[in-house]
Amino acid sequence: xxxxxxxxxxxxxxxxxxxxxxxxxxxxxxxxxxxxxxxxxxxxxxxxxxxxxxxxxxxxxxxxxxxxxxxxxxxxxxxxxxxxxxxxxxxxxxxxxxxxxxxxxxxxxxxxxxxxxxxxxxxxxxxxxxxxxxxxxxxxxxxxxxxxxxxxxxxxxxxxxxxxxxxxxxxxxxxxxxxxxxxxxxxxxxxxxxxxxxxxxxxxxxxxxxxxxxxxxxxxxxxxxxxxxxxxxxxxxxxxxxxxxxxxxxxxxxxxxxxxxxxxxxxxxxxxxxxxxxxxxxxxxxxxxxxxxxxxxxxxxxxxxxxxxxxxxxxxxxxxxxxxxxxxxxxxxxxxxxxxxxxxxxxxxxxxxxxxxxxxxxxxxxxxxxxxxxxxxxxxxxxxxxxxxxxxxxxxxxxxxxxxxxxxxxxxxxxxxxxxxxxxxxxxxxxxxxxxxxxxxxxxxxxxxxxxxxxxxxxxxxxxxxxxxxxxxxxxxxxxxxxxxxxxxxxxxxxxxxxxxxxxxxxxxxxxxxxxxxxxxxxxxxxxxxxxxxxxxxxxxxxxxxxxxxxxxxxxxxxxxxxxxxxxxxxxxxxxxxxxxxxxxxxxxxxxxxxxxxxxxxxxxxxxxxxxxxxxxxxxx
Ligand code: HEM
Numbered sequence: 001x002x003x004x005x006x007x008x009x010x011x012x013x014x015x016x017x018x019x020x021x022x023x024x025x026x027x028x029x030x031x032x033x034x035x036x037x038x039x040x041x042x043x044x045x046x047x048x049x050x051x052x053x054x055x056x057x058x059x060x061x062x063x064x065x066x067x068x069x070x071x072x073x074x075x076x077x078x079x080x081x082x083x084x085x086x087x088x089x090x091x092x093x094x095x096x097x098x099x100x101x102x103x104x105x106x107x108x109x110x111x112x113x114x115x116x117x118x119x120x121x122x123x124x125x126x127x128x129x130x131x132x133x134x135x136x137x138x139x140x141x142x143x144x145x146x147x148x149x150x151x152x153x154x155x156x157x158x159x160x161x162x163x164x165x166x167x168x169x170x171x172x173x174x175x176x177x178x179x180x181x182x183x184x185x186x187x188x189x190x191x192x193x194x195x196x197x198x199x200x201x202x203x204x205x206x207x208x209x210x211x212x213x214x215x216x217x218x219x220x221x222x223x224x225x226x227x228x229x230x231x232x233x234x235x236x237x238x239x240x241x242x243x244x245x246x247x248x249x250x251x252x253x254x255x256x257x258x259x260x261x262x263x264x265x266x267x268x269x270x271x272x273x274x275x276x277x278x279x280x281x282x283x284x285x286x287x288x289x290x291x292x293x294x295x296x297x298x299x300x301x302x303x304x305x306x307x308x309x310x311x312x313x314x315x316x317x318x319x320x321x322x323x324x325x326x327x328x329x330x331x332x333x334x335x336x337x338x339x340x341x342x343x344x345x346x347x348x349x350x351x352x353x354x355x356x357x358x359x360x361x362x363x364x365x366x367x368x369x370x371x372x373x374x375x376x377x378x379x380x381x382x383x384x385x386x387x388x389x390x391x392x393x394x395x396x397x398x399x400x401x402x403x404x405x406x407x408x409x410x411x412x413x414x415x416x417x418x419x420x421x422x423x424x425x426x427x428x429x430x431x432x433x434x435x436x437x438x439x440x441x442x443x444x445x446x447x448x449x450x451x452x453x454x455x456x457x458x459x460x461x462x463x464x465x466x467x468x469x470x471x472x473x474x475x476x477x478x479x480x481x482x483x484x485x486x487x488x489x490x491x492x493x494x495x496x497x498x499x500x501x502x503x504x505x506x507x508x509x510x511x512x513x514x515x516x517x518x519x520x521x522x523x524x525x526x527x528x529x530x531x532x533x534x535x536x537x538x539x540x541x542x543x544x545x546x547x548x549x550x551x552x553x554x555x556x557x558x559x560x561x562x563x564x565x566x567x568x569x570x571x572x573x574x575x576x577x578x579x580x581x582x583x584x585x586x587x588x589x590x591x592x593x594x595x596x597x598x599x600x601x602x603x604x605x606x607x608x609x610x611x612x613x614x615x616x617x618x619x620x621x
Contacts, residue, residue, distance in 0.1 A: 289425030493517030
C-alpha cells in the first residue's frame with residue numbers, strides 16, 4: 001500500500017474533495033485500472049472523527065464527502081462513473097499537520113501477468129527503438145544484430161570457428177551493422193577516418209572488460225585502459241624504448257630464447273619416428289612466444305620451452321582470460337556482474353574473496369620487486385648493466401615520475417605478456433602453415449636463405465641470423481607481409497566511439513556515439529587493393545606490385561592496428577619473426593603430417609590456429 005501526503009480539504013471541513021488527478025499522481029496508478037478496487041483515506045488520530053455521508057462522482061472528479069467520526073479504519077464502497085467502479089474507501093484515524101493522508105489499495109496487488117506484460121512491452125519497445133535507430137537503421141547486417149548486442153555474444157559463444165568478420169562483409173557489404181550501435185567497415189578509406197593521425201577517439205566499452213584484476217583492483221594494461229590522457233602520457237614516456245633502434249638492444253634476449261627453442265625441438269622431436277617426431281606447432285610457438293616475451297620483459301623465461309608444458313597453468317589462464325574478454329566484451333555491461341563485479345572486487349580488497357587475481361600479476365610484481373632490490377643493493381650504476389624492458393620501465397619511472405609509478409611499471413610488464421605472446425606465436429604458426437601448404441613458396445624461400453645468407457654451420461643449434469640482414473631478404477619480407485595480410489592475428493574490431501557531433505567515415509556520415517571499427521580481415525581481403533586472388537597466399541604480389549601500389553597495400557594493413565594505439569611492440573615482434581623464421585628453416589626440414597588437411601581456426605580476440613602438426617628433421621650440411 002502506498003501513502004502520500006495530499007491536501008484534500010481543510011481539516012475542519014466535513015467534505016473533502018479528492019480528484020482523480022491527485023490520486024493518480026499520488027499513487028502512480030490509474031483509477032481506471034481494473035485492479036484498483038479500494039480507496040484508503042487516513043486521517044489524524046486525535047481529531048474528532050471523520051464521518052462520511054455520501055460521495056459522488058462528477059466527470060473525472062470523485063467527491064468524497066467525509067465527516068469526522070472515531071473509527072480507526074473505515075472502508076466504504078465507491079460508486080463512480082468509472083467502469084469498473086471503485087468499490088471501497090477506507091478511512092484511517094491518523095492525522096498529521098492538518099493534512100489528510102490517503103492511499104489507494106487494490107484488490108490484491110497488480111497481477112504478476114500485468115507486470116510481465118509491461119516488461120515485455122517495454123523490452124520490445126526498446127528493441128525496436130534500437131532497430132530503427134536514427135542514422136544506423138539504413139545499414140545492412142544480421143537481422144538480430146540490429147536489435148541487441150546479445151546476437152554477437154551468441155555468435156562468439158556458439159560459433160567459435162566463424163571467420164573474423166570476413167564472411168559478414170562478403171554477405172552484407174562494406175559497412176555492416178553488427179550491433180544496435182556498432183558499425184564494422186571494410187572500406188580501406190575508413191582506416192584513416194577512424195584511426196588516422198590526430199584522431200584520438202575514445203575506445204569502446206569492449207576494452208575495460210580486458211583489464212586484469214589484482215587484489216580487488218583493476219590491473220589495467222595499455223590495451224584495456226581507455227583513459228586517453230593517461231595513455232598518451234605513458235606512451236610518450238616509453239615510446240623511445242620500443243623504436244627500431246632501441247630494439248637492437250634486445251636482440252640478444254631473442255637469440256637466447258631461439259637457442260633454447262632449437263635445442264628443445266632437436267632433443268624432443270627431430271628425426272624421431274611416429275608421433276614422437278611430430279610437433280603441435282601452435283602450442284610450441286606459444287611456448288616460444290611466452291618465453292621470449294618473459295626474457296624481453298624481465299630477463300627470464302617462464303620455462304615453457306624447457307618443461308614442454310604449461311607452467312603454473314599460465315596458458316590455460318590466459319586462454320580463459322581471452323575467451324572471457326572476447327565473449328563478455330560483446331556486451332560489456334555483463335562484466336559488472338562477473339569479473340569486475342564491484343561487490344566481488346570489494347570483497348577481494350577486504351580479503352574475503354580470492355580468485356579474480358590474474359596469476360601473472362604476482363609473478364610480474366615479484367620480478368619488479370626483485371629488480372628494485374637489486375638496484376638498491378648495487379646502486380644507480382646497475383641500471384646500465386642490463387637491457388630488458390623492465391629496466392626501461394623502471395628508468396622511465398625515474399625520468400617521468402609524474403606519469404610512470406610502480407603501478408605503471410607493473411601494468412606495462414603485464415601488457416607485454418598479454419599483448420605480445422599469443423599474437424606473435426599465432427603469426428609464426430600461420431606463416432609456417434602457409435609455407436608448408438605452398439611447397440613452391442617454401443622452396444623459393446629456402447633458396448633465398450641459402451643463397452643470400454652466409455652459410456650455416458650444420459652442427460650449430462644457435463641463432464646465427466642477423467636481423468638487419470634478414471630484413472633485406474626480399475622474398476622473406478614478401479612472405480611475412482603476405483602472412484600478415486592473410487592472417488592478421490587479431491580477430492576483433494578495434495572499436496572506437498565516434499565523437500559527439502558525428503563524423504564522416506569512408507564517405508558516410510555516422511552519428512556521434514556510434515561504436516565503429518575497421519575489420520582487418522575484410523580490408524586485408526580487399527580485391528581493389530590486393531588483387532583478385534586475395535584468398536590465395538601469394539607472396540609474389542608484394543614483389544610484382546608497383547611502388548605506389550605497395551604503398552597503398554601497406555597503408556591498408558591493420559595487423560598492428562594504426563594511429564594512437566598502434567602496436568607498441570611491432571619492432572620487437574618483427575625482430576623475433578625475421579630471426580626465428582630463417583633460423584628454423586635453415587635448421588630443420590619441416591613437413592605437415594597431413595598436407596591435405598586444413599587447419600582449424602578458433603576466433604576470439606585473436607584468431608588462433610589449431611591442428612598444425614609438423615614433422616621435423618635436422619638439415620645436415
Ligand atoms: C605479430 C605480433 C603482434 C601483433 C599482430 C600485434 C597486434 C596488435 C594490435 C592489432 C594492436 C592494436 C590494438 C588497438 O588498436 O586497440 C596492438 C597493440 C599493442 N601491442 Fe601488439 N601485436 C604484436 C606483438 C606485440 C608485442 C611483441 C608486444 C610487446 C613487446 C606488443 C605490445 C602491444 C601493446 C603494448 C599494445 C597496446 C598499444 C596501445 O594501446 O597503445 N605487441 N598489438
